[in-house]
Amino acid sequence: MSVLSFNPIGIIKTxxxxxxxxxxxxxxxxxxxxxxxPHYIDGLRELDSFAYIYVVxxxxxxxxxxxxxxxxxWAAGQQIGLFASRSPxxxxxxxxxxxxxxxxxxxxxxxxxxxxxxxxxxLDIKPYIKDLDSKPEANNGWVDAAADSDHLALHIQGIPxxx
Amino acid sequence: MSVLSFNPIGIIKTxxxxxxxxxxxxxxxxxxxxxxxPHYIDGLRELDSFAYIYVVxxxxxxxxxxxxxxxxxWAAGQQIGLFASRSPxxxxxxxxxxxxxxxxxxxxxxxxxxxxxxxxxxLDIKPYIKDLDSKPEANNGWVDAAADSDHLALHIQGIPxxx
Numbered sequence: 001m002s003v004l005s006f007n008p009i010g011i012i013k014t015x016x017x018x019x020x021x022x023x024x025x026x027x028x029x030x031x032x033x034x035x036x037x038p039h040y041i042d043g044l045r046e047l048d049s050f051a052y053i054y055v056v057x058x059x060x061x062x063x064x065x066x067x068x069x070x071x072x073x074w075a076a077g078q079q080i081g082l083f084a085s086r087s088p089x090x091x092x093x094x095x096x097x098x099x100x101x102x103x104x105x106x107x108x109x110x111x112x113x114x115x116x117x118x119x120x121x122x123l124d125i126k127p128y129i130k131d132l133d134s135k136p137e138a139n140n141g142w143v144d145a146a147a148d149s150d151h152l153a154l155h156i157q158g159i160p161x162x163x
Numbered sequence: 164m165s166v167l168s169f170n171p172i173g174i175i176k177t178x179x180x181x182x183x184x185x186x187x188x189x190x191x192x193x194x195x196x197x198x199x200x201p202h203y204i205d206g207l208r209e210l211d212s213f214a215y216i217y218v219v220x221x222x223x224x225x226x227x228x229x230x231x232x233x234x235x236x237w238a239a240g241q242q243i244g245l246f247a248s249r250s251p252x253x254x255x256x257x258x259x260x261x262x263x264x265x266x267x268x269x270x271x272x273x274x275x276x277x278x279x280x281x282x283x284x285x286l287d288i289k290p291y292i293k294d295l296d297s298k299p300e301a302n303n304g305w306v307d308a309a310a311d312s313d314h315l316a317l318h319i320q321g322i323p324x325x326x
Contacts, residue, residue: 047246
């Protein structure tokens with residue numbers, strides 16, 4: 001199939017220069033924001049009427065090729081299909097995060113924690129619409145059956161812990 | 164910024180050859196499935212442990228350029244920022260849908276309704292993880308305040324109706 005091309009609409013600013021957590025752990029003094037190129041500013045109108053948004057980005061710090069199965073942390077070596085995981089190493093390294101909007105100032109959208117490196121290329125912002133996107137009858141799939149599912153759940157929910 | 168490139172991992176098969184609904188309305192005899200290129204088949208392991216998945220695709224039937232504000236249907240001419248809408252006309256035409264998994268047979272993932280055209284290029288599949296992605300405290304933003312929000316809600320939820 002043909003190659004598709006995309007142009008970033010901005011960058012994501014985070015405190016993570018060299019290392020990033022598995023899931024965002026937000027300290028009091030840390031800032032996370034999406035900085036759009038100025039000509040996209042009108043596209044943000046009414047965005048702050050939403051509590052949550054999807055952030056779509058390009059995972060640009062990968063140095064190895066994706067494997068079709070992965071062994072997630074705290075899953076005791078269990079082999080999971082790549083598409084059943086949220087591993088960043090994917091054939092198309094498109095990242096997706098659900099975050100809270102804190103405030104919008106000009107071309108900056110301040111959000112809750114985002115587990116991406118500073119200056120990550122931003123591809124899209126979409127409103128997270130409760131009636132469309134919140135699925136109370138969803139499940140956690142293999143995660144709930146993983147060897148240390150309680151520990152994995154802390155990471156997935158971004159809950160700080162010491163072990 | 165530099166141009167980023169992606170290669171489809173497969174295609175999406177739907178009944179929509181020429182026209183597609185605003186949101187999926189699934190008839191009894193209609194099939195929707197993701198057909199991955201065969202070398203990605205191992206990537207599907209354990210995917211069927213999830214009730215829902217994210218489908219990420221390239222919106223490839225666009226003939227006009229995106230505008231930074233849009234006037235959604237049933238919103239009485241209200242101007243909404245593009246990034247506060249789910250309009251397919253975006254700077255990076257990446258589509259995102261949450262669907263149910265029905266069954267997986269070899270390289271085909273059968274799903275609930277998807278409002279995309281037949282043969283849409285598939286970019287990624289990610290598990291929808293309840294603890295990470297379901298946000299009961301989310302809202303519907305400007306949609307709830309729209310002129311005909313009840314009608315718009317039917318479309319957003321994919322509920323068939325005659326008007």
